[in-house]
Amino acid sequence: MGAFLDKPRTEKHNLHAEGNGVRYGLSSMQGWRVEMEDAHTAVLGLPAPGMADWSFFAVYDGHAGSRVANYCAKHLLEHIMGASLGQAGPDAPASDSAAPAAPTVETVKAGIRTGFLKIDEHMRSFSDLRNGMDRSGSTAVGILLSPEHFFFINCGDSRAVLYRNSHVGFSTLDHKPCNPRERERIQNAGGSVMIQRVNGSLAVSRALGDFDYKCVDGKGPTEQLVSPEPEVFEVVRAPEHDQFVVLACDGIWDVMSNEELCEFVKSRLEVSDDLETVCNEVVDTCLHKGSRDNMSVVLVCLPNGPKVSxxxxxxxxxxxxxxxxxxxxxxxxxxxxxxxxxxxxxxxxxxxxxxxxxxxxxxxxxxxxxxxxxxxxxxxxxxxxxxxxxxxxxx
The missing domain is CATH 1.10.10.430 (Phosphatase 2C, C-terminal domain suprefamily)
Structure with a gap:
C-alpha cells in the first residue's frame, strides 16, 4: 500500500514539444511517496512508413517498484507497432520485406491489444521478475493519435479524458477489482475481492507485470487474477470541436474528477500558453488538495484548444x-x-x-x-x- 515521507518531494520533471498539429506538456512529481514509480512516453511522429503524422502519449503508474513502469515507457510502443505493422520487436530479427502501409483501424486496435500481451509475456522472462525478487507492476493509459482517429488505451486505474466542445467528451474506464466484470474474472481464477482489492492486496484488476497474480494453471493471460489486456476505444476526431486530452495517474484523479480537472486546465490555458506551467499547476493543486501519491500528467493540446484571453x-x-x-x-x-x-x-x-x-x-x-x-x-x-x-x- 506504500510508505510515505515526512514531507513531500516537490521537484518536478517536465517536458514539452509540438508537432503533427498538437502541442504537449507534461509534469511529474514524487510527492509524499518514498519512491518515484511513475513513468511516461511522448512521441511525435512514429518511426514507420505512413505514420510520420501519428503520435503516441502514455502514463505508467508503477507499484511495488518502478521496474515495470520504466521498461514499458521505453518499449511498449515498439511492441504495439510490431503487432500492428509486423515490424520487428526488441528481440525479433530485422526483416528485408517491403514496409507496409499505414494500418487500418481494426489492425491498430488488435495490434495494441497484442502489444500489451507481448510485452507482458516478454517481461515475465526477466530473472528478477520471474523469481519474485522484483514484484513490481504498472498501470498504463495512453493515446495513439492518427490524423483521423484517437485510440484511447487503458489497463488499470490511470485515466485519459478528451475535452471536446467545452465538455468532457470521452473518458477511459478504470479497472477496479470491485467492477462486476473484473470481479467475475478474479473469482473465476480462484481469487477474491476484499477491501476493494485483489485478494485484499492489489488495488487494480488490470496491469502489466504483477506476475504473482498471473500464475493460475489452466488460465490464459487474460483470465488471470490480474489481466494485462487493455481496453481500446476508437474515437473519430472532430477538429472543430476537439480541444485537449489529459492523461494522468490516479494520484491526480484521487482528488479531482474528470470535469474538475478539465475545467481547471481550460482556465489555466486561458491564462498561459506554457503547457509545462499548466501541468505544474495541476500537480501542485492536487498536492494541496491532499493527494498522497506520485503524480504525473500529460496535456495534449489540439488546434482548437483554449487560447490565452x-x-x-x-x-x-x-x-x-x-x-x-x-x-x-x-x-x-x-x-x-x-x-x-x-x-x-x-x-x-x-x-x-x-x-x-x-x-x-x-x-x-x-x-x-x-x-x-x-x-x-x-x-x-x-x-x-x-x-x-x-x-x-x-x-
Missing amino acids: EEAVRKDAELNKYLESRVEEMLSRAGEDGFPDLVAVMRNLSTDIGMPSLPPGGGLASKRSVIEAVYNRLNPYREEDGSAAELEYHW
Missing part, C-alpha cells in the same frame, strides 16, 4: 493581488493571539465571501503558492520555526 489574464492577476493583500492584512493584525500559521490563513481565506472567483476545479488550493509566497515573506519566525512549506499540505 486578455480578460482571463487580467482576472487572474486581480485575484492574485487580492489574495496577497488579504494575507498581508491578516498577518498585520497578528497580536496577542500570536502569529497565525499557514493552515489558519488558508482556512480564513476559504470563508472569505468577498473573494473574486477562484479557478474552477482548482479552488483555493490552486492559489496555495501565491498565498505561501506572501506568508513566507512576511513571516517573522520563518528562520526559527521553518518555512510554511514544512507545515501541513492539506489544510
